[in-house]
Amino acid sequence: MFSQWQFYKLIVVLLGLLSIISCGTQKYIQEIPYNFSSETYAEKAGGIQNNVNSQYSNVDDNIEKLSDEELRIKEKYSIIMEVMPKIVTNYKLYSYIDNWIGTPYKKQTLEEKTGVDCSYFIQSLYSDVYGETFQKTPDGIFRSKSLQLFTGRAFLKEGDVLFFRYDKMHPISDVGIYLNNDRILACTSNGLNIYDFNDEYFQLRYVAAGRLKPKN
Numbered sequence: 579m580f581s582q583w584q585f586y587k588l589i590v591v592l593l594g595l596l597s598i599i600s601c602g603t604q605k606y607i608q609e610i611p612y613n614f615s616s617e618t619y620a621e622k623a624g625g626i627q628n629n630v631n632s633q634y635s636n637v638d639d640n641i642e643k644l645s646d647e648e649l650r651i652k653e654k655y656s657i658i659m660e661v662m663p664k665i666v667t668n669y670k671l672y673s674y675i676d677n678w679i680g681t682p683y684k685k686q687t688l689e690e691k692t693g694v695d696c697s698y699f700i701q702s703l704y705s706d707v708y709g710e711t712f713q714k715t716p717d718g719i720f721r722s723k724s725l726q727l728f729t730g731r732a733f734l735k736e737g738d739v740l741f742f743r744y745d746k747m748h749p750i751s752d753v754g755i756y757l758n759n760d761r762i763l764a765c766t767s768n769g770l771n772i773y774d775f776n777d778e779y780f781q782l783r784y785v786a787a788g789r790l791k792p793k794n
Contacts, residue, residue: 737756
């Protein structure tokens with residue numbers, strides 16, 4: 579058992595410890611770097627949020643102000659041609675093409691979803707999209723004075739007319755259009771569609787390409 583003296587001594591020691599702890603706690607609290615009042619913090623936090631919103635939340639992902647149809651065309655044909663969406667910018671061209679994809683081949687015919695001859699289609703497309711008038715035959719398009727002919731495949735650009743030869747009797751037998759990333763619009767037994775220009779079928783038959791000459 580504690581003696582009365584030991585009990586008083588223990589009380590003194592405990593009071594001393596409590597005093598030390600209290601002083602240390604007060605000192606710790608005073609040293610915490612409270613740099614902002616609640617009002618200042620609220621103002622700063624609001625500024626940070628506004629800055630975040632201006633950088634991320636309010637970004638306009640349709641800078642060109644495209645219509646829903648143009649956005650659909652951009653997305654669809656960037657996927658088909660395996661290119662970045664920013665590459666697809668001639669919406670008039672691809673919208674025109676889009677209505678005819680899958681139309682069966684039919685000689686000397688131009689009727690959407692029913693039948694199409696590619697030279698008839700090229701003549702119509704160039705008239706509506708580029709404002710240029712061609713004849714309706716492959717040879718007639720080939721001889722157009724509006725086109726500058728070349729053979730190099732590495733120089734092909736969107737809208738170039740492609741000329742193909744299928745038999746000796748017809749040096750220029752059919753036409754197509756170069757699009758992007760080696761994708762071309764052409765008409766085969768499978769109809770009017772987008773094909774890979776690297777396909778042997780087209781490589782063996784390719785003769786030349788034609789590009790519209792700049793208008794003075």
